[in-house]
Amino acid sequence: GNRVMLQFKLVLLGDSSVGKSSIVYRFVKDSFDEFRESTIGAAFLSQTIKISGSSEQSETVIKFEIWDTAGQERYKSLAPMYYRNANAALVVYDVTQQDSLTKARAWVNELKNKVGDEDLVICLVGNKIDLCDGDEDKRAVETGEARDYAAEQSLLFYEVSAKTGSGVRQIFESIGEKLYET
Ligand code: GDP
Numbered sequence: 214g215n216r217v218m219l220q221f222k223l224v225l226l227g228d229s230s231v232g233k234s235s236i237v238y239r240f241v242k243d244s245f246d247e248f249r250e251s252t253i254g255a256a257f258l259s260q261t262i263k264i265s266g267s268s269e270q271s272e273t274v275i276k277f278e279i280w281d282t283a284g285q286e287r288y289k290s291l292a293p294m295y296y297r298n299a300n301a302a303l304v305v306y307d308v309t310q311q312d313s314l315t316k317a318r319a320w321v322n323e324l325k326n327k328v329g330d331e332d333l334v335i336c337l338v339g340n341k342i343d344l345c346d347g348d349e350d351k352r353a354v355e356t357g358e359a360r361d362y363a364a365e366q367s368l369l370f371y372e373v374s375a376k377t378g379s380g381v382r383q384i385f386e387s388i389g390e391k392l393y394e395t
């Protein structure tokens with residue numbers, strides 16, 4: 214049958230230590246390394262997914278070229294280099310750090326100003342939900358707050374844990390489907 218391969222550039226943005234590299238690592242290698250140094254991020258990785266609903270006669274595969282900032286989050290001037298020509302962006306915050314959502318909002322604004330809405334699928338991602346399992350006191354960002362903000366800005370939204378893997382695959386599947394539709 215037919216095999217169609219679509220390739221998209223995906224970037225990760227967000228405050229340092231929110232778990233961007235860990236999300237990529239989980240998606241690409243299906244593993245998690247508690248002690249990996251935050252500055253040693255794979256700057257470039259790729260991974261493919263099949264689009265659900267593609268029939269046996271014709272199969273559509275989405276290849277993500279993933280650009281992770283290798284610890285340069287602090288140098289905001291470098292960011293345009295990453296997100297130039299991006300098709301999708303994960304804007305990540307840590308659900309236990311309210312300030313990281315403020316940073317995430319700033320990234321969303323920057324993307325919308327510099328790249329434009331129509332060309333870019335943006336997904337807001339709240340990471341580290343495992344830290345709230347059985348300990349809701351640790352949560353600093355309520356799901357509803359982030360979800361309302363995402364809806365208002367027309368962003369995809371997921372809460373995930375790179376540590377357990379919960380929700381990580383769904384991020385890429387829903388982005389893949391959205392990119393495929395457009
Ligand atoms: P980055 O700077 O945004 O790329 O963040 P990293 O992926 O380097 O992660 C920063 C720190 O948070 C590391 O110590 C990770 O082990 C930890 N971390 C990342 N994701 C999770 C998660 O889902 N749960 C928990 N508990 N820790 C995480």
Ligand code: MG
Binds near residue numbers: 282283
């Ligand atoms: Mg990193």
